[in-house]
Each structure stands twice: as C-alpha cells, then as structure tokens.
Amino acid sequence: MRIGLLGTGPWARMAHAPALSEHPEVDFAGVWGRRPEAAGELAELHGTRSYDDADALFADVDAVAVALPPAVQAALAVRAARAGCHLLLDKPLAPTVAQARSVVEAVREAEVASVVFFTTRFQPEAEAWIAEQAARPGWFTGRAQWLGSVFAGDSPFADSPWRQESGALWDVGPHALSVLLPVLGDVRRVTAAARGPRDTVHLVLDHDGGASSTVTLSLTAPPAAAGVAVELRGEAGVTLLPESAQGAVPALMRAVDALSAAAREGRPHSCDATFGLRVTEILASADLALNGEAG
Structure with missing residues (x-):
C-alpha cells in the first residue's frame, strides 16, 4: 500500500513518519504539510x-495518514476520501459533530476504508484485555482516569493551540471512551459533568449495558500525579487495564495493518470513522453539559 502523510508537527515526527518508514509492507510515498519547508525536511529525513499540493499527493497514493489538528484533519479527510484514498485518522475525528459526520459521509460515498488511531486500542496488551472484558457479562461500574502534564516541562505538545483551547476533554477524552465503550456499551447519557482544576473535567456516563462509569481527564495534572488507569467492577470481580510495553510507533504500525486489512477485505474496523463520529457526539454532549446546556 502506498501511503502519504499529512502533517509535519511533533506527532507526525515522533510517531507517524517513523511508523510509516519502518513498516515493511508499506511504501511511504510522500509528505504534505502546511509549511512546505517542514514537509521537505521530514521527507528528506x-x-x-x-x-506542495495535497491533491497531488492524494493522486499518487492508496491511503493517507493524518497528523493534523482536528479541524484541519476533517476537511482534508473529506478531500482525500473523495480522491479514493483510505484514511488513517487521528483522534478526535473532528471538533464538531457536523464535521465528523462529513468525514463519515465521504468515507461511505467513496467506499474507502478508515481507521481512527486511538493509541490504546492498538497496543497488544490493552487490545486483548478489552476483548476479554467485552466478552464478560455483568459489569456494574467503570472508572477511567487519563491525567497528563502536557503544558508542564518540555512536552512537545505544550504549544499546541487546539489543545490549549479544547483541553483534556477533547484530547484525552477520546482515549478513555475508546476503552470504555466496547466493554460497557454505548453511552446513553452524560449524566453529570463538572470542571476541576485548570482544564480537568469529571464525567458520569450511563451506558447501554446498564453500567455507569466515571471519567476524569486532565492535561494539567502535576507531573507526579500524571498517569492512566481504567478499573472495571462487576460480577467477574475487579480488573485493571494493563500497562503496555510498547510506545506509539508500534501501535501506529498495527493501525496501518488494520487499515490495510479493512481496505483489502472490505470490512469496517471497530475503530473506523463511524466509531470516531460516535466518540465526537459523546464529547460534544459532555461539552454542552460542562457549559450548563442540555445535551
């Protein structure tokens, strides 16, 4: 599969470009960026x-991987799908439900494959754990904490405008939902939402399976308090999401494999654009609740 990369920022440099160039079954065909000089540097590396022209890249490849801010991603994903490119997208799919829906519609109309890279879903230990828990009935409650320190120290994402504007809900909220939904079921309602220190948010979710969950998200936690934890309690007892021994690059290579399989077999992946749209809808409902509006 010939695949191009859209984006030249820290995530593209740290994860996407290494994963595409190291993947043995992928032809890393080119890079487009909003800053041509940065695209040239990354491509040479x-x-x-x-x-210089994204549409020219679309014409030369079978698929594109996107490492761009959500609003930029959504518009380019629609163009790429209409050009016949399969899509490896980042989370969140888009900053609004309408934009996310436009991506899904373009994917359906063009009959291309799509995968949204929720990192945890493509880590082997977490993937196996999620599948095991999803097969077990009787979950009573879940608890997810995604606490980062993105704006402290020397994080490469500290200067990210969209993260500064949207905060933890939209940056790490998708990760938490990507783990909870396949186990506890879709979210019927955001029961409660409250703000904590800085960008921290607390959510209470009511799931189709009858369970409830609580979610705590932050990009501004003290470094010593940062970390990820997911706990499930039910008839089977108590279980915790295992830590992964792999970083983002191997996980992204597995996402490339998933996209290749979806394109080859014509079967949607569980983390496709439609799932990305559902996550966006839940985040939008939580945003409304945080602002005191009815979702």
Whole structure:
C-alpha cells in the first residue's frame, strides 16, 4: 500500500513518519504539510518526497495518514476520501459533530476504508484485555482516569493551540471512551459533568449495558500525579487495564495493518470513522453539559 502523510508537527515526527518508514509492507510515498519547508525536511529525513499540493499527493497514493489538528484533519479527510484514498485518522475525528459526520459521509460515498488511531486500542496488551472484558457479562461500574502534564516541562505538545483551547476533554477524552465503550456499551447519557482544576473535567456516563462509569481527564495534572488507569467492577470481580510495553510507533504500525486489512477485505474496523463520529457526539454532549446546556 502506498501511503502519504499529512502533517509535519511533533506527532507526525515522533510517531507517524517513523511508523510509516519502518513498516515493511508499506511504501511511504510522500509528505504534505502546511509549511512546505517542514514537509521537505521530514521527507528528506525518511527518504521520501515532499508535496506542495495535497491533491497531488492524494493522486499518487492508496491511503493517507493524518497528523493534523482536528479541524484541519476533517476537511482534508473529506478531500482525500473523495480522491479514493483510505484514511488513517487521528483522534478526535473532528471538533464538531457536523464535521465528523462529513468525514463519515465521504468515507461511505467513496467506499474507502478508515481507521481512527486511538493509541490504546492498538497496543497488544490493552487490545486483548478489552476483548476479554467485552466478552464478560455483568459489569456494574467503570472508572477511567487519563491525567497528563502536557503544558508542564518540555512536552512537545505544550504549544499546541487546539489543545490549549479544547483541553483534556477533547484530547484525552477520546482515549478513555475508546476503552470504555466496547466493554460497557454505548453511552446513553452524560449524566453529570463538572470542571476541576485548570482544564480537568469529571464525567458520569450511563451506558447501554446498564453500567455507569466515571471519567476524569486532565492535561494539567502535576507531573507526579500524571498517569492512566481504567478499573472495571462487576460480577467477574475487579480488573485493571494493563500497562503496555510498547510506545506509539508500534501501535501506529498495527493501525496501518488494520487499515490495510479493512481496505483489502472490505470490512469496517471497530475503530473506523463511524466509531470516531460516535466518540465526537459523546464529547460534544459532555461539552454542552460542562457549559450548563442540555445535551
């Protein structure tokens, strides 16, 4: 599969470009970025070519991987799908439900495959754990904490405008939902939402399976308090999401494999654009609740 990369920022440099260039079954065909000089530098580093025109890249590849802010991603994903490109997308799919829905519609109309890269879903230990828990009935409650320190120290994402504006709900909220939904079921209602220190938010979710869950999200936690934890309690007892021994690059390579399989077999992946849309809808409902509006 010939695949191009859209984006030249920290996530593209740290994860996407290494994963695409190291993948043995992928032809890393080129890079496009909003800053042509950055695209040229990244392309040279990985032995591929840079494109000044995104549509020219779309014409030369089978698929594109996107490492761009959500609003930019959504518009380009629609263009890429209409050009016949399969899509490896980042989370959140889009900053609004309408934009996310436009991506899903473009994917359906063009009959291309899509995968949204929820990192945890493509880590082997977490993937196996989620499948095991999803097969067990009788979950009573869940608890997810995704606490980061993105704006402290030397984080490469500290200067990210969209993270500064949207905060933890939209940045790490998708990760928490990507783990809870396949186990506890879809969210029927955001029962409660409250703000904590800085960008911290607390959510209470009512799930189709009858369980409830609580979610705590932050990008501004003290570094010593940062970390990820997911706990489930039910008839089977208590279980915790295992830590992964792998970082983002191997997980992203597995996401590429998932996209290749979906394109080859014509079967949607569980983390496709439609799932990304559902996550966006839940985040939008939580946002309304946090602002005191009816969701």
